[in-house]
Amino acid sequence: MTEAKLISSLNEENLSLLSKTYVPSRLLLGPGPSNAHPEVLKALSLNPIGHLDEAYISLMSDVQKLLRYTWQCSNRMTLPMSGTGSAAMEASIANFIEKGERILIAKKGYFGNRLVDMSSRYKAQVSVIEKSWGQAFSFEEIKYEIETKKPSIFAIVHAETSTGVLQPLDGIGEICRKNNCLFLVDAVTSLGALELLIDEWKIDIAYSCSQKGLSCPPGLSPFTMNKRAEEKLVSRKTKVPNWYLDLSLLNQYWGSDRVYHHTAPVNMNFAMREGLRLIANEGLENIWNRHITNANKLWDGLENLGMELHVSKDFRLPTLTTVKIPPAIDGDAFRNHLLRKYGIEIGNGLGELSGKVWRIGLMGFNSSEDNVNRLLNLFDTELGKFTVF
Amino acid sequence: MTEAKLISSLNEENLSLLSKTYVPSRLLLGPGPSNAHPEVLKALSLNPIGHLDEAYISLMSDVQKLLRYTWQCSNRMTLPMSGTGSAAMEASIANFIEKGERILIAKKGYFGNRLVDMSSRYKAQVSVIEKSWGQAFSFEEIKYEIETKKPSIFAIVHAETSTGVLQPLDGIGEICRKNNCLFLVDAVTSLGALELLIDEWKIDIAYSCSQKGLSCPPGLSPFTMNKRAEEKLVSRKTKVPNWYLDLSLLNQYWGSDRVYHHTAPVNMNFAMREGLRLIANEGLENIWNRHITNANKLWDGLENLGMELHVSKDFRLPTLTTVKIPPAIDGDAFRNHLLRKYGIEIGNGLGELSGKVWRIGLMGFNSSEDNVNRLLNLFDTELGKFTVF
Numbered sequence: 001m002t003e004a005k006l007i008s009s010l011n012e013e014n015l016s017l018l019s020k021t022y023v024p025s026r027l028l029l030g031p032g033p034s035n036a037h038p039e040v041l042k043a044l045s046l047n048p049i050g051h052l053d054e055a056y057i058s059l060m061s062d063v064q065k066l067l068r069y070t071w072q073c074s075n076r077m078t079l080p081m082s083g084t085g086s087a088a089m090e091a092s093i094a095n096f097i098e099k100g101e102r103i104l105i106a107k108k109g110y111f112g113n114r115l116v117d118m119s120s121r122y123k124a125q126v127s128v129i130e131k132s133w134g135q136a137f138s139f140e141e142i143k144y145e146i147e148t149k150k151p152s153i154f155a156i157v158h159a160e161t162s163t164g165v166l167q168p169l170d171g172i173g174e175i176c177r178k179n180n181c182l183f184l185v186d187a188v189t190s191l192g193a194l195e196l197l198i199d200e201w202k203i204d205i206a207y208s209c210s211q212k213g214l215s216c217p218p219g220l221s222p223f224t225m226n227k228r229a230e231e232k233l234v235s236r237k238t239k240v241p242n243w244y245l246d247l248s249l250l251n252q253y254w255g256s257d258r259v260y261h262h263t264a265p266v267n268m269n270f271a272m273r274e275g276l277r278l279i280a281n282e283g284l285e286n287i288w289n290r291h292i293t294n295a296n297k298l299w300d301g302l303e304n305l306g307m308e309l310h311v312s313k314d315f316r317l318p319t320l321t322t323v324k325i326p327p328a329i330d331g332d333a334f335r336n337h338l339l340r341k342y343g344i345e346i347g348n349g350l351g352e353l354s355g356k357v358w359r360i361g362l363m364g365f366n367s368s369e370d371n372v373n374r375l376l377n378l379f380d381t382e383l384g385k386f387t388v389f
Numbered sequence: 390m391t392e393a394k395l396i397s398s399l400n401e402e403n404l405s406l407l408s409k410t411y412v413p414s415r416l417l418l419g420p421g422p423s424n425a426h427p428e429v430l431k432a433l434s435l436n437p438i439g440h441l442d443e444a445y446i447s448l449m450s451d452v453q454k455l456l457r458y459t460w461q462c463s464n465r466m467t468l469p470m471s472g473t474g475s476a477a478m479e480a481s482i483a484n485f486i487e488k489g490e491r492i493l494i495a496k497k498g499y500f501g502n503r504l505v506d507m508s509s510r511y512k513a514q515v516s517v518i519e520k521s522w523g524q525a526f527s528f529e530e531i532k533y534e535i536e537t538k539k540p541s542i543f544a545i546v547h548a549e550t551s552t553g554v555l556q557p558l559d560g561i562g563e564i565c566r567k568n569n570c571l572f573l574v575d576a577v578t579s580l581g582a583l584e585l586l587i588d589e590w591k592i593d594i595a596y597s598c599s600q601k602g603l604s605c606p607p608g609l610s611p612f613t614m615n616k617r618a619e620e621k622l623v624s625r626k627t628k629v630p631n632w633y634l635d636l637s638l639l640n641q642y643w644g645s646d647r648v649y650h651h652t653a654p655v656n657m658n659f660a661m662r663e664g665l666r667l668i669a670n671e672g673l674e675n676i677w678n679r680h681i682t683n684a685n686k687l688w689d690g691l692e693n694l695g696m697e698l699h700v701s702k703d704f705r706l707p708t709l710t711t712v713k714i715p716p717a718i719d720g721d722a723f724r725n726h727l728l729r730k731y732g733i734e735i736g737n738g739l740g741e742l743s744g745k746v747w748r749i750g751l752m753g754f755n756s757s758e759d760n761v762n763r764l765l766n767l768f769d770t771e772l773g774k775f776t777v778f
Contacts, residue, residue: 005586006673010458015669018451021432021662023444032652033437043410044656045434048422048606050734055412062407069399082608083472083633086651090633118632197394211652217437219471219608219654242631243507244472244479260739262475263421263600265608267433268657273410280404284395345439350649 026339029375030347030361031161031320032189033211033218036271037365040216043274044267051264059273060254066276070191070214070284071206071224073198077247079254080220080272082265085188085209088221090118091245092184092205095233096153099123104151104181106137110162110351111186115155122241127151133163133352134322136315143175152232153182153205158196159189162350164311164322164359166194173202182229188212191222192279193291193319193363204229210268212319213287215364216275219268275364291318294367298360301376305383310357319367322349322357326383331355334386342378415728418764419736419750420550420709421578422600422607425660426754429605432663433656440653448662449643455665459580459603459673460595460613462587466636468643469609469661471654474577474598477610479507480634481573481594484622485542488512493540493570495526499551499740500575504544511630516540522552522741523711525704532564541621542571542594547585548578551739553700553711553748555583562591571618577601580611581668582680582708582752593618599657601708602676604753605664608657664753680707683756687749690765694772699746708756711738711746715772720744723775731767 028034036044049056067078081088093115097103103124105115108131119126127149131137137156146154154176159166169185176183182204190196191206192213198206205225211218225233225247233247240246244262252259279287295318299309302323310322325331331348335358338344347359362371417423425433438445456467470477482504486492492513494504497520508515516538520526526545535543543565548555558574565572571593579585580595581602587595594614600607614622614636622636629635633651641648668676684707688698691712699711714720720737724747727733736748751760 005589007461007463007588010454010461010463011669013454015455015458015666016672018455018666018669020428021435021448021659021666023435023438023448023659025436026438026442028437028439030439033439033655036437036656039409041434041436045430046410046412047414047430048417048425048600049412049415050417050419050422051607053415053728053734059410059412065399065402066404066407069404072396072399074396074399083476084651084654087472087633090631114632121628121630121632199396200394209652211437217654217656218440218652219657239510241510242479243503243510244476245633262473263598263607265473265606265657266422267425267606268608268654270410270412277404277407277410280400280407283405339442345442 025343027344027371029366029371030345031359032361032363034215034361034363034366036217037215037275037278039278040271040274044217044271046267046270048266051266052258052260056266057258059269063269063273063276064254066273066280067222070276070279071198072196072200073224073226075224075226077230077251078224079250080222080269081245082262083221084218085207085221087245088207088223089114089186091223091247092207093118093122094242094245095240095247096182096205096229097122097124098236098238100125102127102149102151103153103155104129104145104149106142106156108135108137108163108165109133109157109160111157111160134165134310136165136167139171142172146175146179146181150179151181153184155184157186159187159194159317159319161189161320163353164317164320166315166317168315169201177202182232189317189319193287193367195288198224210272210275212363214272214275215278216271219265220272291362291367294362294369294372295321297369297372298362301372302379305379319361319363321360322353323360324357325355328387329383330386330388331358334383337382337386338378344375344378414732416733416760418755418760419734420748421750421752423604423750423752423755425606426604426664426667428667429660429663433606433660435656435659437655440655441647441649445655446647448658452658452662452665453643455662455669456611459665459668460587461585461589462613462615464613464615466619466640467613468639469611469658470634471651472610473607474596474610476634477596477612478503478575480612480636481596482507482511483631483634484629484636485571485594485618486511486513487625487627489514491516491538491540492542492544493518493534493538495531495545497524497526497552497554498522498546498549500546500549523554523699525554525556528560531561535564535568535570539568540570542573544573546575548576548583548706548708550578550709552742553706553709555704555706557704558590566591571621578706578708582676582756584677587613599661599664601752603661603664604667605660608654609661680751680756683751683758683761684710686758686761687751690761691768694768708750708752710749711742712749713746714744717776718772719775719777720747723772726771726775727767733764733767
C-alpha cells in the first residue's frame with residue numbers, strides 16, 4: 001500500500017467537502033453559447049461507449065449525413081472536429097496554407113482579426129481588406145480584390161458575431177473558381193439558423209460551432225470541404241504543421257477506414273447527433289423562417305421602445321442583434337441586473353464595440369417568440385432604472 | 390420567407406424520421422474511454438451557462454484547485470485544455486519546442502511514436518531511445534541518454550496504454566534539472582488512478598485525459614506546467630505556431646485576467662469538476678490503493694485461469710493489463726462475443742501487439758471488485774468456446 005506523501009497545502013480548503021456540481025439556470029440570449037435543447041442534454045448524458053464500437057461508428061455516419069443536410073452539401077469530408085469553433089477555424093488555415101502562400105481576409109470585425117493571427121502563425125502572406133465594424137462588403141469590392149491580389153484562399157465571415165452583420169455571399173464562389181482560389185467561409189453564427197447553401201454558393205471550405213444554431217453545448221466544430229479543397233490538401237508539399245487538426249489523419253478516422261486518430265469526444269457527438277436530428281425533423285426552411293420572424297419581432301420591439309440598432313436592415317444578422325446602449329444608460333449595470341435578477345444573459349460589445357452596444361442572440365432552440373417577448377418586456381420595465389444622471 | 394432550394398438527394402433517407410439518439414449500455418473495460426461516474430453524467434447535462442459568467446469563472450477556479458490536488462502540484466498554470474488527450478500532448482510540444490531544438494523521446498509503445506510525429510511537425514531535432522513493447526527503461530539508461538544527447542526536452546510516457554507498462558520516474562526530474570532540460574510526462578493513463586507526484590518528482594510539464602482516471606467522458610485534457618516551463622515559454626523567440634493550443638493565450642483566460650480566447654466547452658467542464666470532486670472526496674491515496682488492489686485481483690485471477698500476462702510484474706500497469714491471447718483462441722471473436730452478448734468492451738492490442746494481446750482497463754469509476762469478478766467469470770465460462778481447431 002502507498003505511503004502518504006500528499007502535499008497538505010493543496011488541500012487547505014478541504015476539497016473533499018466541496019458540494020456537488022451545480023450551476024444556476026440561465027436563459028442565454030448573448031452571443032453564445034445558447035441554451036441546448038433538452039433532448040440534446042439527455043443525449044449528452046448517455047453512458048459513453050467506445051470510439052471504435054460499431055454502435056458509435058453508426059452514430060458517426062448519422063452525424064455526417066445530418067451535417068451534409070444542414071450544410072446543404074454533398075462533400076465526403078464533412079465532420080465535427082473535436083474542439084470548439086476556433087479549432088475548426090484553425091484547421092481551415094493549417095491544412096490549406098503552405099509557407100508563403102497568399103490568403104486574402106475580408107475583415108469587418110473581431111473574428112476577421114483571429115483569421116489574420118492564425119494565418120500568420122502558418123506563415124501565410126496575409127492580405128487584408130477592411131470594413132468598419134457594422135458594415136458589409138459589396139460583391140464588387142471583393143471581386144476586385146480577388147482579381148488583383150490573386151490569393152490562394154479568400155476567407156470571409158458569413159455572420160459576424162462581434163458586429164451583427166450578415167455578409168451576402170452571392171457570386172463570390174464563382175469569382176474564386178475563375179481565379180484559382182479556395183473560398184473559405186466562417187459560418188459559426190449561421191449554420192443551422194440562416195440560409196446557407198454550401199454547394200450552390202460554391203463554398204470550398206466552411207466551419208461552424210455546436211453551441212449556436214445547432215442547440216448543443218460548445219465543444220465541437222462542424223467542418224466541411226469539397227473536392228477542390230481535397231485536391232489542395234493532397235497536393236501539399238509539406239506535412240500539415242498541426243497534428244490534432246490534420247485533416248488527412250482525421251479523414252482516415254471519419255472516412256471509410258476508421259483508423260484510430262484521437263479518442264473522440266463521444267458524448268459531445270451523441271449531443272451533436274440529437275441537435276442535428278431535431279433540425280432535420282423541423283426542416284431547414286422552417287428553421288430559417290423561424291429565425292427571421294423572431295429577429296424581426298425583436299428589431300421592431302426594440303425600435304418601438306426607442307432603441308437604435310447598430311446595423312442597417314439590409315445586412316442585419318437575424319441570429320445576433322447589436323443594439324446601441326443609450327448614452328444615458330449604464331450598460332454593464334443593466335446587463336448584470338438581467339443576469340442576476342432574471343437569469344438572462346445578453347452580451348457586451350466585443351473589441352471596439354465594447355460599452356457601445358449590447359449583443360442579443362436568438363439562435364437555435366432559443367429563437368422563440370416567448371424569449372423575444374420576455375426580453376422586450378424587461379427592456380420596457382427595467383431599462384429606465386439604469387439611467388446615469 | 391425563404392424559397393425552397395434544398396438539395397433533395399441529401400435527404401433521400403428522410404432524415405426527419407431518424408429516431409432519438411440512443412446508444413447501448415456498455416461496461417467499458419478496454420483502453421479507454423471508461424464509464425463515466427453517474428454523478429459526472431448528471432453534471433454534464435446541466436444547462437450550459439456563459440463562459441464568462443461569474444458562476445462559470447467560479448467553477449473554473451474549483452476545477453483548477455481540484456486539478457492541482459489531483460496532479461499533486463502547486464503550478465499556477467494548471468487547466469483542462471479544450472480537446473481530447475492528444476490536444477494537450479500537442480500543446481506540450483508546440484509551446485516548448487522552437488525550430489531546431491532537440492527533444493529526446495523515450496519510446497516504448499504507440500504513444501511514443503505519436504510524440505515523435507508531433508515533434509517533427511514542430512521542426513524539433515528528434516532523438517529517440519527505444520525499448521520493445523512491454524519493457525520499461527532503467528534510470529541509468531535515461532540518465533546516460535540525457536547527459537549524452539543534451540536535449541531541451543525529455544519526454545516519456547508514464548503509463549503506456551498500448552503495452553501495459555508503468556514506467557518508474559524516480560530521479561529523472563533531478564537529472565533533467567542538472568542538464569538544463571525540461572521533463573515532460575504523458576500521464577494519460579495514470580492521472581487520478583496511480584501515484585503521480587508532479588512537484589515531488591520534479592516534472593515540469595504533464596498532460597492527461599478526462600476519460601480514464603477522472604471518470605469523465607472524453608473531450609478535455611488536463612495540463613500542468615511549472616515555473617521552469619513558464620520561463621521557457623516566455624523566452625520563446627517566435628510565436629507559438631498553433632493558435633488553439635497557445636498556452637500564453639490560454640493563460641490569459643485561465644489566469645486572473647479571464648480574457649476571452651475560445652468559447653469554453655462549458656458542459657465538459659461541469660463534468661470535469663464533478664469527476665475531480667469525487668476524487669477529492671474519496672482521497673487520492675484511497676484511489677491509488679483501490680486501483681492496485683483490483684489490478685492484483687485481476688492478475689491473480691487471469692493467471693489462475695492459465696492466462697499469461699504480457700508485462701513482468703515489476704513494471705506492470707494497474708490501470709491497463711495486457712494479457713496474451715492463447716494461441717488456440719480466436720481473440721477477435723471472443724472480444725466481439727463479450728461486447729455483443731454481455732455489453733462488455735475489452736480492447737485489442739494496438740500496433741505491433743494487435744492480435745497478440747487483449748487490453749483490459751480498470752480505471753477510475755470502473756476499477757471495482759465487481760467488475761473484476763464479472764470479467765473473470767466470463768473468461769472462465771466463455772473463453773473455451775472460441776477455441777480454433
